[in-house]
Amino acid sequence: MQRMARKAAVPGIALLAALLVGCTGGSGLGDPAEDSKPGASETTAAAAPGKYSTLPEPCGSVEPESLEQLLPGANELAPEKREKLFEGTATVTFDTDRRVGCRWRLDSVSGTRHLRIDFERVVSYDRTVSDDDRANEVFGDKQLAAGVPFAAGTSGSSAPAAPSGPSGSSASAPPSGPAATSPSSPRKTSGQDAGEPSRDTDDDTSGSPDGTPGSPSSTAGLEPRELDDLADAAFLDTGLSESGSTVKTRTVSVVFRSSNVVVTIEYAEQPGRITEVPDNKELQDRALDLAGQLAELFSD
Numbered sequence: 001m002q003r004m005a006r007k008a009a010v011p012g013i014a015l016l017a018a019l020l021v022g023c024t025g026g027s028g029l030g031d032p033a034e035d036s037k038p039g040a041s042e043t044t045a046a047a048a049p050g051k052y053s054t055l056p057e058p059c060g061s062v063e064p065e066s067l068e069q070l071l072p073g074a075n076e077l078a079p080e081k082r083e084k085l086f087e088g089t090a091t092v093t094f095d096t097d098r099r100v101g102c103r104w105r106l107d108s109v110s111g112t113r114h115l116r117i118d119f120e121r122v123v124s125y126d127r128t129v130s131d132d133d134r135a136n137e138v139f140g141d142k143q144l145a146a147g148v149p150f151a152a153g154t155s156g157s158s159a160p161a162a163p164s165g166p167s168g169s170s171a172s173a174p175p176s177g178p179a180a181t182s183p184s185s186p187r188k189t190s191g192q193d194a195g196e197p198s199r200d201t202d203d204d205t206s207g208s209p210d211g212t213p214g215s216p217s218s219t220a221g222l223e224p225r226e227l228d229d230l231a232d233a234a235f236l237d238t239g240l241s242e243s244g245s246t247v248k249t250r251t252v253s254v255v256f257r258s259s260n261v262v263v264t265i266e267y268a269e270q271p272g273r274i275t276e277v278p279d280n281k282e283l284q285d286r287a288l289d290l291a292g293q294l295a296e297l298f299s300d
Contacts (some may be wrong), residue, residue, distance in 0.1 A: 050260025
């Protein structure tokens, strides 16, 4: 009986030895990590992240003194209405870590003024493309869509490359529809969609001392253009749109990029009298002044 018991124990020992050998096989703890991202290479360094990981609170980014200049007639409102106006209305977004905005609107006897600002923090999901480079593509797409000519040798002056990966924001997608097809293509000047501003032409009398069509002072230095003294890259666009037969609304837009953040300012005026044309220079000066103030938020 003892001999039979000793023989029965041998298979059990062999099984235990086999299990121990299996536990020390090639898939042990000493192997490379199995959760590495597909396609990741140890020899490829990840691109640098963007400088900014948060965004300013948009409705508090514009000082009351600036709003008084941008919204003429605000001081004539009752204190509680003026306070409500200056609070602004926040833009509804899906991800406030990536995009925020605010808008203000004042209707008065002299006309309507509208201001909108938008902050977009761009993130690249391609480890070989930095957030700054992806933001520059987004900025370039906006300039291309606006039809503002690219000036050679300036920051952000090359045509935007095709996006290398999703940005997580609809505004980061390349422009679609009737956008310009080359950096130097001007925006269409006829047949615009309803309400779309048309590019300024030589017969624009805004800013002309005597209001004479074709006056050189009406558009000199006020045309849509790149800006070489604002943030990392910037451009200004301006145009008139008509509501009905004679009422004209001028919209001035300033877009600039600071590292991985793209800021958009839209400032518009519709005069109270249908015979008036909004002053192009005044709107540009005020929009540019605001752009300089907002750029300081990203100067640290």
